[in-house]
Amino acid sequence: MQAQKTTSSPTTTQVPPVEFDLNLTRTLVPLKDMSESHLLALLDDAVVETVCAGQTLFTAGNYDAQHVYLLHGDVSLAAEDDTCTRIKGRSSLFPIAHQQPRQFTAVAETDCSVLRIDSERLDKMLTWSQVADYLQLIISRERDLDEDVDWMMIVLKSNLFFKVPPLNVEQIFSRLTPQVVYAGDVIIRQGEMGDQCYFIKEGEADVTRHSDNKRQHLATISVGRCFGEDALVNETVRNATVMMRTDGVLMRLDKQDFYRLLKEPSVATLALSELEAHIAKGIVAVDVRSEEEYSEMHLPQAVNIPLNILAIKSRLLAKDNLYIFYCDTGRRSRAAAHLLAQHGYNTLALENCPQLFTPAGVQQFLKDTNNYVLRDGVAVLGQR
Numbered sequence: 001m002q003a004q005k006t007t008s009s010p011t012t013t014q015v016p017p018v019e020f021d022l023n024l025t026r027t028l029v030p031l032k033d034m035s036e037s038h039l040l041a042l043l044d045d046a047v048v049e050t051v052c053a054g055q056t057l058f059t060a061g062n063y064d065a066q067h068v069y070l071l072h073g074d075v076s077l078a079a080e081d082d083t084c085t086r087i088k089g090r091s092s093l094f095p096i097a098h099q100q101p102r103q104f105t106a107v108a109e110t111d112c113s114v115l116r117i118d119s120e121r122l123d124k125m126l127t128w129s130q131v132a133d134y135l136q137l138i139i140s141r142e143r144d145l146d147e148d149v150d151w152m153m154i155v156l157k158s159n160l161f162f163k164v165p166p167l168n169v170e171q172i173f174s175r176l177t178p179q180v181v182y183a184g185d186v187i188i189r190q191g192e193m194g195d196q197c198y199f200i201k202e203g204e205a206d207v208t209r210h211s212d213n214k215r216q217h218l219a220t221i222s223v224g225r226c227f228g229e230d231a232l233v234n235e236t237v238r239n240a241t242v243m244m245r246t247d248g249v250l251m252r253l254d255k256q257d258f259y260r261l262l263k264e265p266s267v268a269t270l271a272l273s274e275l276e277a278h279i280a281k282g283i284v285a286v287d288v289r290s291e292e293e294y295s296e297m298h299l300p301q302a303v304n305i306p307l308n309i310l311a312i313k314s315r316l317l318a319k320d321n322l323y324i325f326y327c328d329t330g331r332r333s334r335a336a337a338h339l340l341a342q343h344g345y346n347t348l349a350l351e352n353c354p355q356l357f358t359p360a361g362v363q364q365f366l367k368d369t370n371n372y373v374l375r376d377g378v379a380v381l382g383q384r
């Protein structure tokens with residue numbers, strides 16, 4: 001986390017830093033639905049910014065592709081028709097007026113602290129964290145007598161899935177090759193090209209980097225940790241040397257299989273232009289965003305199955321019915337549609353979802369705030 005950093009924006013300057021509260025971050029929407037480790041990896045790149053009274057946080061009409069959360073202080077939101085709303089830090093768990101392009105100009109009324117997170121990165125980490133949750137539950141349910149289950153759980157929790165989507169992981173397990181290694185073995189040498197990445201099944205390794213004739217110890221890594229993924233993801237040379245500190249067992253994944261892991265699975269999609277006709281026919285839309293996001297606004301008669309509880313709630317869907325999955329970016333909904341299609345459900349992911357969340361899309365499609373639940377596979381009005 002780059003805490004208490006002043007933004008590069010010309011409209012802000014540094015004021016005395018405010019204590020950053022990690023527990024508060026755990027309550028924010030949709031960060032609260034991520035695993036602890038994914039959240040911490042996301043916050044590593046986030047910026048907590050202090051903003052002086054009178055300065056601008058963002059401007060109406062701009063695209064900035066950021067989630068901006070107000071942690072402390074008061075902010076006024078001015079619309080283009082000159083109406084003004086005041087919001088107080090901690091009064092909302094949502095990002096401030098989160099529509100792109102911005103519908104309001106946000107100005108600090110008092111000295112404030114805000115958390116800025118890159119929206120694309122947040123969306124990736126949220127999806128990957130929730131897909132890993134889904135797979136962990138499915139794997140433990142389907143293979144409860146399988147001795148590899150513990151190992152699969154460890155791999156799914158590994159740092160690899162901060163960098164790549166876990167969607168294809170099930171096909172990859174059978175491709176992992178064990179390799180017995182000994183203390184002092186150099187597994188990866190800085191500056192060389194890479195053809196494999198590794199998971200540590202047993203033992204510990206040291207990661208070091210040399211520059212200016214000095215060797216710097218970066219980390220000691222142990223069971224469950226993946227290494228050697230950076231050169232494959234970034235298609236470059238090894239950025240560090242990894243040497244075994246103890247005897248152990250590594251599970252090796254070759255480059256070709258690693259690239260299979262990166263591949264987005266193909267998912268059947270529905271164009272936004274066809275949405276109304278499908279809903280008119282009674283086909284149920286499934287909103288895979290969080291409960292809080294769904295309660296604010298959703299498609300007509302859509303039900304809510306947040307991706308992080310998909311494995312639990314999917315049994316409410318009828319295998320004979322068609323369902324249209326959607327979210328605000330298309331990433332969580334494509335993942336849900338793909339995962340359920342693999343288990344015999346009839347799914348479509350809504351294409352061009354970001355258009356839905358523009359003012360015109362909201363006006364046309366997202367006005368329903370009633371709560372619907374699934375009964376016998378169809379949507380019925382539920383209780384608040």
Ligand SMILES: Nc1ncnc2c1ncn2[C@@H]1O[C@@H]2COP(=O)(O)O[C@H]2[C@H]1O
Pocket residue numbers: 188194207218219221226227228229230231232237238239240241242
């Ligand atoms: N600071 C670090 N902590 C732990 N592991 C690291 C660190 N920096 C690099 N690595 C790992 O060391 C590996 C060296 O090869 P790669 O660049 O392929 O991938 C790199 C990462 O997996």
